[in-house]
Amino acid sequence: MSFQLHRRHFLSAGAASLLAACSKPPSGQNQTLLVGDQRGGSKVVLEATHALDALxxxxEWSAFPNAAPLLEALNAGAIDTGIGGDAAFIFAIGTGAKIKAIGAQRYEGPGPVIVVRSDSPIHTIDQIAGKRIATPRGxxxxxxILAALEAQGKPLDAVKIAFLSPQDGQAALQGGSVDGWAIWDPNATMAVKQGARLVTGTDGLVPSYALMFGRDGAIADKRPxxxxYHRRLYAGWDWAAKNGAAYAALLAKETGVPLDIWQTVTARTRxxxxxxDATLIADQQKTADRYLRAGLIQHRIDVTPGFDSSFS
Incomplete structure (x- = not known):
């Protein structure tokens, strides 16, 4: 198996499966919540806690390969809610997307990392300047990558970044057209299991979150x-954090990624x-300001209006 989740593991964004309702929907409300998910994401923990048994x-579920297309679908009104990485959300806020972050997961343990081929001369994060690193944009x-360069006092263009999808980034690393691959789990763990090597020194450079998003229209029209759903998902996340072994087994079944990979991931990261809250929003503002310094966005973004704490 190659060390990336290939697109054949995902449903297309428009292919949704329906979970039948078991009781009358809230009075006056649309009866259906359109939920975007990523393989091994929300649905796994909801099924594990039987939160879907009597909704x-x-x-209606739609699956996406990563956060960027999920956010696009939210802004287009194709889905009502979903989860994804926090950094990509900054770009959505900057374009005026009608989306709010209404919930969050905080990663305790390694977040994103950089992997290199086993024969690479790169061993520590302070050796990436001048190298070509693949990663999804935003x-x-x-x-x-940007936080590492700032911590080293180096220009934010000191790394030649190849903006590639996770699948294309994998291929570029294997083919030798890039020197490293900045990516998240389970892809990083899969890469290491198959001979790649982790670059050291990345811990603590950026706080890592996944965010739960809500479309503005859904927040207004489908708040109940x-x-x-927010309450049920938070309960599922709590269960997963406390039951790593059982969670790993479910992830292996759901994704087709070997159990030992997920056991490693859940053992080192909760x-x-x-x-x-204020801490999370401040962390997101730091990311937005870093993107401005890097020239990825053209004006300063106040991220605060992009967050809605009323669901907490």
Missing amino acids: PYRI SISHNL LLAD RLPAPI
């Missing part, structure tokens, strides 16, 4: 549904339910 509304791993 008072229906859920992702949590892109943020890691979103609030109920994803804890977190509130939308």
Whole structure:
């Protein structure tokens, strides 16, 4: 198996499966919540905690390969809610997307990392200047590269970044057209299991979060549904953080990624339910300001209006 989750593992964004409702929906509300997910994401923990067994509304699921297309679907009104990495959300805020972050997970343990081939001369994060690193644009791993350069007092263009999808980044690393690959788990762990090597010194450079998003229209028109789904998802996240072994087994079944990979991931990283609070918003503002310094956005973004703490 190659060390990336290939696109064949994902449903297309428009292919949604329906979960039947078991009781009458809230009065006066749309009966269906349109939920975007990533493989091994929200649905796994909701099924594990039996949170989908007796919903008072229906859920239509759509699956996405990463946060960027999920955010696009949210802004287009194709889905009502979903989860994704926090860094990509900055770009959505900057373009005026009608989306809010209404929930969060905080990663306790390694977040994004950089992997290199086993024969690479790169061993520590302070050796990446002048190298070519693949990463998805605006992702949590892109943020890691920039934060590393700032911590070293080096220009933010000191690394030649190849903006590639996770799948294309994998191929570029294997083919030798890039020197490293900045990516997240389980892809990083899969790469290491197959002979790649982690670059050291990345811990603590950036706080890592996943965010739960809500479309503005859904927040206005489907608030009871979103609030109920938010509560169930937070309970699922809490269960996953406390039951790493069982969670790993479910992830292996859901994704087709070997169990030992997920056991490694869940043993070293816990994803804890977190509130939308001042600390989280301040962390996101730092990312936005870093993107401005790097020239990725053209004007300063105040991220605060992009967060809605009323669901906490």
